[in-house]
Amino acid sequence: MSATQEKAGRSAMFVIPESVRARLYRQAVAERFGLALGDFASILQEVAAKYLPRDASQAEVLELIGGLRLEELAMARACARGNEAAWEVFLTRYREKLYRAAHSIASEDSAARELADSLYADLYGTRSADGRRISKLDSFTGRGSLEGWLRAVLAQEYVIRYRRQQRLVSLEEQTDAGAQFRAAERDPSQAHDPRLEEATDQALAALPGEDKFILAGYYLDGRTLAEMARLLGVHESTVSRRLEKITTALRKSILVRLVKHGMTSKEARQTMDVEVSELSLDVRRRLAESGGNRE
Amino acid sequence: MWGIPRIVLDRLKGRSLGRPNSGRSAIENPQFQHPDANLLAAFLERTLTERERTQVLSHLAECAECREIAALTLPAEAEAAEPARSPVGSGWSIRPILRWGALATALGAVVFVAVLRQHSRSGVQTASITAPPAIMPQASEAAPQAPQPLPAQPAARSATRRARAKPLESAGEIAKLQKPAPTPLTQRFTALPPRNEVRNLTPPKVQLRPPEAPPAIPPSTQSAEVPAGLSTDLIHAAAQPSAVVEHPPAPTYDKRSLAGEAGASTPMRAKALQSKLSANAFRSRLQSAVAQPSALWSISPEGKLQRSEDGGKNWQEVRVADNIEFRAIQVNARDIWAGGSGGALYHSSDGGAAWTRVNPASGASPSTEAIVSISCSSSNLQQINVKTDSGTQWASDDGGQHWRTVNRDE
Numbered sequence: 001m002s003a004t005q006e007k008a009g010r011s012a013m014f015v016i017p018e019s020v021r022a023r024l025y026r027q028a029v030a031e032r033f034g035l036a037l038g039d040f041a042s043i044l045q046e047v048a049a050k051y052l053p054r055d056a057s058q059a060e061v062l063e064l065i066g067g068l069r070l071e072e073l074a075m076a077r078a079c080a081r082g083n084e085a086a087w088e089v090f091l092t093r094y095r096e097k098l099y100r101a102a103h104s105i106a107s108e109d110s111a112a113r114e115l116a117d118s119l120y121a122d123l124y125g126t127r128s129a130d131g132r133r134i135s136k137l138d139s140f141t142g143r144g145s146l147e148g149w150l151r152a153v154l155a156q157e158y159v160i161r162y163r164r165q166q167r168l169v170s171l172e173e174q175t176d177a178g179a180q181f182r183a184a185e186r187d188p189s190q191a192h193d194p195r196l197e198e199a200t201d202q203a204l205a206a207l208p209g210e211d212k213f214i215l216a217g218y219y220l221d222g223r224t225l226a227e228m229a230r231l232l233g234v235h236e237s238t239v240s241r242r243l244e245k246i247t248t249a250l251r252k253s254i255l256v257r258l259v260k261h262g263m264t265s266k267e268a269r270q271t272m273d274v275e276v277s278e279l280s281l282d283v284r285r286r287l288a289e290s291g292g293n294r295e
Numbered sequence: 296m297w298g299i300p301r302i303v304l305d306r307l308k309g310r311s312l313g314r315p316n317s318g319r320s321a322i323e324n325p326q327f328q329h330p331d332a333n334l335l336a337a338f339l340e341r342t343l344t345e346r347e348r349t350q351v352l353s354h355l356a357e358c359a360e361c362r363e364i365a366a367l368t369l370p371a372e373a374e375a376a377e378p379a380r381s382p383v384g385s386g387w388s389i390r391p392i393l394r395w396g397a398l399a400t401a402l403g404a405v406v407f408v409a410v411l412r413q414h415s416r417s418g419v420q421t422a423s424i425t426a427p428p429a430i431m432p433q434a435s436e437a438a439p440q441a442p443q444p445l446p447a448q449p450a451a452r453s454a455t456r457r458a459r460a461k462p463l464e465s466a467g468e469i470a471k472l473q474k475p476a477p478t479p480l481t482q483r484f485t486a487l488p489p490r491n492e493v494r495n496l497t498p499p500k501v502q503l504r505p506p507e508a509p510p511a512i513p514p515s516t517q518s519a520e521v522p523a524g525l526s527t528d529l530i531h532a533a534a535q536p537s538a539v540v541e542h543p544p545a546p547t548y549d550k551r552s553l554a555g556e557a558g559a560s561t562p563m564r565a566k567a568l569q570s571k572l573s574a575n576a577f578r579s580r581l582q583s584a585v586a587q588p589s590a591l592w593s594i595s596p597e598g599k600l601q602r603s604e605d606g607g608k609n610w611q612e613v614r615v616a617d618n619i620e621f622r623a624i625q626v627n628a629r630d631i632w633a634g635g636s637g638g639a640l641y642h643s644s645d646g647g648a649a650w651t652r653v654n655p656a657s658g659a660s661p662s663t664e665a666i667v668s669i670s671c672s673s674s675n676l677q678q679i680n681v682k683t684d685s686g687t688q689w690a691s692d693d694g695g696q697h698w699r700t701v702n703r704d705e
Binding site: 023026027029032051066067070071089093104105139140141142143144145147148149151152153154155156158159163192196197200201204208209210212213215216217219220221223227230231233247250251254272 | 303304333335336353365368664685
């Protein structure tokens with residue numbers, strides 16, 4: 001029994017009609033990569049089990065597997081099993097793209113090459129467990145494109161490496177400065193009226209995830225409107241309008257909650273005005289320090 | 296910068312799982328359930344279900360590291376110029392269409408001036424030559440040809456430059472752009488140019504209306520491409536010649552041609568009359584060219600080709616081949632090209648009655664890469680360009696008889 005069949009066996013088993021299996025198998029051209037129909041069906045079962053609840057209807061299962069990148073899925077899984085034809089296709093299609101993606105992520109030449117090479121090793125499967133080669137390609141599920149998946153894996157690896165490096169550097173710096181045991185200082189600017197904190201938390205909790213994502217991306221991460229637009233797949237002007245709408249609604253929502261917490265309308269407005277002006281000063285200062293390149 | 300209270304940022308920061316300065320990677324922390332690379336890729340490609348998308352967005356809102364990874368995963372802007380899939384329900388801005396619309400309007404007006412002056416020239420000896428003689432036959436025979444260099448192009452170019460330099464906000468600005476191109480027409484072109492080139496017909500499926508007759512107006516905007524994210528309706532409108540003109544243009548004559556008609560000798564009057572008749576014939580051809588075509592084509596959510604003979608009320612599946620999920624279609628009157636999974640490329644030259652499988656990877660083993668885009672040059676319907684999901688491109692200059700691989704730089 002293959003690893004995929006084992007995995008599918010352990011999780012929920014969904015019924016995929018034989019005719020559908022055969023159709024998807026042909027659609028994926030899986031035979032070309034040496035995958036048997038049974039193996040391919042097990043992969044589909046495994047993917048469905050990963051994303052769907054146990055009680056998912058057959059329609060949901062068919063919708064999910066019908067939307068998969070079947071050919072890329074078959075090729076990736078065949079690569080993970082060491083099929084030469086699949087590797088040949090993979091290298092022809094993705095080798096150059098992978099290095100290009102690594103360059104765009106890491107910017108610096110040697111770091112990019114190292115990043116891409118290390119991913120190659122993971123894709124090929126150098127590690128072994130129970131005498132079996134484990135390839136990272138075995139975790140590709142075909143929900144998005146293989147190219148997108150490769151970029152995401154590269155980005156994850158890059159961020160993990162960066163954090164590790166940052167942790168080492170910051171620990172060394174702290175040790176040099178004798179600061180490692182110093183108690184964390186409380187930023188005086190972060191001291192707020194508890195009523196304001198509660199009202200803000202409630203207002204933020206009531207926001208939809210997408211709105212919070214826009215706020216965090218724009219204000220915390222310093223992303224531009226164009227970057228946020230690309231992340232959301234919408235136009236820049238849409239993000240701009242959304243931001244304006246979200247901030248206006250958020251202010252109103254906090255004001256209402258402050259009044260509920262016992263402030264008068266006037267007090268609530270004054271509190272908010274102080275908060276906004278403090279932030280504006282802070283932002284202007286930060287922009288001046290960083291060269292003011294941000295839009 | 297919108298007026299957001301400082302406390303909102305503080306509390307947002309406080310909720311963040313992966314704090315950039317904490318030195319600890321949230322990704323490595325098994326306590327948090329982060330979206331894996333599959334979900335992140337699917338999120339950015341907008342192929343997640345609404346429920347999954349909401350979950351991923353909620354996580355991203357609180358996880359700085361995953362936001363960072365998502366941003367790094369985005370292809371560079373140059374690569375993103377040709378997205379793999381059309382965004383579903385994206386907030387596509389009106390500005391690009393105004394920009395292209397303005398360009399098309401200006402070019403259309405220039406071409407029409409050239410056509411009308413050509414008429415005047417044939418009827419009135421004093422009329423100055425403003426367009427190469429090739430223009431009129433092209434237009435009247437309604438056969439798309441390569442755009443000829445027009446002496447009036449500088450006006451169009453300046454309109455283009457202005458359109459690019461400043462995003463257009465209102466229809467009034469389009470009207471201003473039309474002014475530099477002097478036109479004796481009482482009715483102007485106001486809508487989109489004819490475009491035969493439609494790219495990335497990936498899901499969401501796109502309906503194409505085949506032009507029964509080739510566009511009457513020389514496709515001066517053949518290089519115009521459908522902007523990424525163009526809604527299906529807009530592609531639909533852009534693909535049909537009926538979107539070219541708002542009203543059938545009524546040919547009118549400038550002062551010189553009218554004076555010539557009134558005061559000239561009999562042979563000259565006869566010529567002017569002939570010119571007027573010719574203009575009327577041209578108008579009737581133009582009207583017939585913009586008449587509603589009969590069949591609509593689209594791709595069903597299951598990836599099957601379908602056709603409607605009643606303007607889209609009812610659709611019939613057109614059986615081409617089993618086990619193919621079609622992802623791109625290109626319709627040029629009765630010439631239909633369809634491509635999809637497993638490198639399948641089919642061609643019908645009889646409006647969809649009979650289909651032939653075509654292998655563009657000539658000389659090599661058939662490609663298995665899914666075909667996601669088929670385009671056809673508006674100036675030469677024999678020029679076909681096919682693109683796969685991994686970016687491989689083939690082109691044919693003889694209606695699919697011979698194929699060559701297109702380098703990315705071409």
